[in-house]
Amino acid sequence: MILKGLGVSQGIVKGKVKIIKSTSDHSNFEEGDILVTRITDPTMVMLMNKAAGIICDIGGVTSHPSIISRELGIPCVVATKNATQKLKDGDIVKMNGRSGHISRGEKNEFD
Amino acid sequence: MEGQDIYLGVRKMSLIDDYVDSMMSGLGSMDLTTLEPIDCFDICPLYAKEGVDRVLRIIKKSKFHNKKKLAKKLFTPSAIRIELLLLLIKAKIAKKSQEDLMKIANFYNSLLIAWCLEDPYAKNGKNIIHTxxxxxxxxxxxxxxxxxxxxxxxxxxxxxxxxxxxxxxxxxxxxxxxxxxxxxxxxxxxxxxxxxxxxxxxxxxxxxxxxxxxxxxxxxxxxxxxxxxxxxxxxxxxxxxxxxxxxxxxxxxxxxxxxxxxxxxxxxxxxxxxxxxxxxxxxxxxTSLDFENSKIRYLFQRCYNYVYLCDEIGIDWKPSNDMLKAVKNRNLVNNFWSKFKDQQKKLDFLRVLIDPRIEILPKLNKQKQQK
Structure with a gap:
């Protein structure tokens, strides 16, 4: 396990990390990526629709990413404190939206 | 009937503990540092008196109107609950009397009682208005x-x-x-x-x-x-x-x-x-608005809560000149919650702050430069 946060939307998924710090990062986001950001905001609506999962540095069980991820039915972990620093673009991670655990995973693991 | 005493203007409000408990549960789950673009708690103190005075006028003009009809004009039960919360905070900051605090609490309570079929404060996790x-x-x-x-x-x-x-x-x-x-x-x-x-x-x-x-x-x-x-x-x-x-x-x-x-x-x-x-x-x-226009937009957004209710009682829904003047050229209060390092102390303070039965005068942080 490389990170732990608050699991706010259930589900287990693995995917490629994409760190989003500003709107200039949006264009490289691909369908199925794991969206990693400090906290989501309304400009990220398109990214959230494509994301397989969402990880945030801050937030609570009723914050923006938590509400949206539950509506989308995708896993979400918030309040990790430093996901945007510990993870890098292209990392393959496995995230558990119930337990809040994030671990490294190879893309073909469990395939 | 439950809540009947509020119609008699009695100080004790039978659902007041439900209101406090439910709001505390909701607020306790939030990360209150992420409200944007203008943090409602940081701007509250700037126009506290003017905002509350305006609502007290609305309450006075609404006295003989059907409560359920008025409630529906405020869009949703949740909008009513939030309005009650923010008004009580503003009323305490503005050092309003106990009588005014209870007037506000009684009014919004009466709207929720009239509209919600059960659990008016969602204390049990429900929001029920349909038969x-x-x-x-x-x-x-x-x-x-x-x-x-x-x-x-x-x-x-x-x-x-x-x-x-x-x-x-x-x-x-x-x-x-x-x-x-x-x-x-x-x-x-x-x-x-x-x-x-x-x-x-x-x-x-x-x-x-x-x-x-x-x-x-x-x-x-x-x-x-x-x-x-x-x-x-x-x-x-x-x-x-x-x-x-x-x-x-x-x-x-x-x-x-x-x-x-x-x-x-x-x-x-x-x-x-x-x-x-x-x-x-x-x-x-x-988010591209400059600071002064952001504050104005915020006031218009908050006041939009009342657009149809104001139409019903015959007053202008837009922020008053006093409200606009109160926020002009003023910085926001320092992050309302940042001084609390201990989550429990923050919640204890919040609980006292939102209870209309308790008159307190919260100390505000020094105003900080904004943007």
């Missing part, structure tokens, strides 16, 4: 769902949530959205089935934003969902919490757009994209 007969009628519209439909409806709902933030900013989007339920429909569908209703309304607030809303494709959306083995609760601020698989657990649905049931779900995909696009455009516009 059994109304629910039975909704059930006749339902179609069979599947995971693909659940995901598409989820994207539509997510787009609408985003639009609500762009139109009204944080802690105000309850003007625009509400979750109702859970309604027990196990007698119709079998054990473990519940119905929720996700409602998005006032999606084209022309009186607030003028031509900026021209490209928003609809005014009101309602999504009816019947889930199996999914637990649904919501807090006093309409934050929906689902526990369970909402994709595979969605068994039936109906979609109503501007009063018409949608038969072809291809329309949903177009709407999701269009609404999402408009939400980004409007959010960019909102």
């Amino acid at each position: 059994k007969q109304e629910i039975s009628k909704f059930l006749t519209h339902l179609k069979i769902a599947n995971p693909d439909i659940a995901r598409r409806l989820g994207k539509l709902t997510a787009a609408c949530y985003h639009l609500s933030y762009s139109l009204y900013s944080d802690i105000n989007p309850q003007i625009c959205y509400e979750n109702f339920g859970p309604y027990d429909v196990s007698d119709v569908f079998g054990k473990g089935h519940i119905m929720t209703i996700k409602q998005f309304h006032e999606l084209k607030p022309r009186r607030l934003l003028g031509d900026k809303v021209n490209d928003i494709p609809c005014k009101k959306i309602r999504v009816y969902c019947v889930y199996k083995d999914v637990n649904f609760t919501l807090d006093a601020l309409s934050h929906a919490i689902y526990d369970g698989d909402t994709i595979n657990g969605l068994k039936y649905y109906a979609l109503d757009i501007d009063g018409a049931l949608v038969k072809n779900l291809n329309k949903v995909d177009f709407l999701s994209e269009k609404i999402a696009g408009e939400s980004v455009k409007l959010w960019d516009e909102l």
Whole structure:
């Protein structure tokens, strides 16, 4: 396990990390990526629709990413404190939206 | 009857503990440092007196109006709860008397009692305004769902949530959205089935934003969902919490757009994209405002809560000149909550702050430079 946060939307998924710090990062986001950001905001609506999962540095069980991820039915972990620093673009991670655990995973693991 | 004493103007409010407990539960789950673009707690103190005085005038003019009718003019039960919360905070900052605190509390309490069929403060995780007969009628519209439909409806709902933030900013989007339920429909569908209703309304607030809303494709959306083995609760601020698989657990649905049931779900995909696009455009516009205009926009968004109620009682809904003057050329208060390092101390303070039975004068942090 490389990170732990608050699991706010259930589900287990693995995917490629994409760190989003500003709107200039949006264009490289691909369908199925794991969206990693400090906290989501309304400009990220398109990214959230494509994301397989969402990880945030801050937030609570009723914050923006938590509400949206539950509506989308995708896993979400918030309040990790430093996901945007510990993870890098292209990392393959496995995230558990119930337990809040994030671990490294190879893309073909469990395939 | 429960709540009757409030109509007699008696100080003791039978549901006051429910209000405090429920708001504390809702606020306790929030990260209060993430409200944007203008933090409602940071701007509150600037216009506390003027904002409360305006509402006291509204309460006075509303005295002989039907409470349920007035409640519906304030959009949603959650919008009423939040308005009560922020008003009581402002009233304490403005050093209003105990009598005024209870006047405010009694008024909004009477609206919630008149409208909600049970659990007026969502203390038990429910938001119930529909009768059994109304629910039975909704059930006749339902179609069979599947995971693909659940995901598409989820994207539509997510787009609408985003639009609500762009139109009204944080802690105000309850003007625009509400979750109702859970309604027990196990007698119709079998054990473990519940119905929720996700409602998005006032999606084209022309009186607030003028031509900026021209490209928003609809005014009101309602999504009816019947889930199996999914637990649904919501807090006093309409934050929906689902526990369970909402994709595979969605068994039936109906979609109503501007009063018409949608038969072809291809329309949903177009709407999701269009609404999402408009939400980004409007959010960019909102966050590009300079500081002075951001504060003005915030006041207009807050006051928009009252647009139809003010029409009903015959006064202007827009912020008063006093309110606008009160925020002009002034910095926001330092992050309201940042001085509390201990979460429990923060919650203890908050609990005292929002209780209308307790008169306190909170100390404010030194104002900081903004932007």
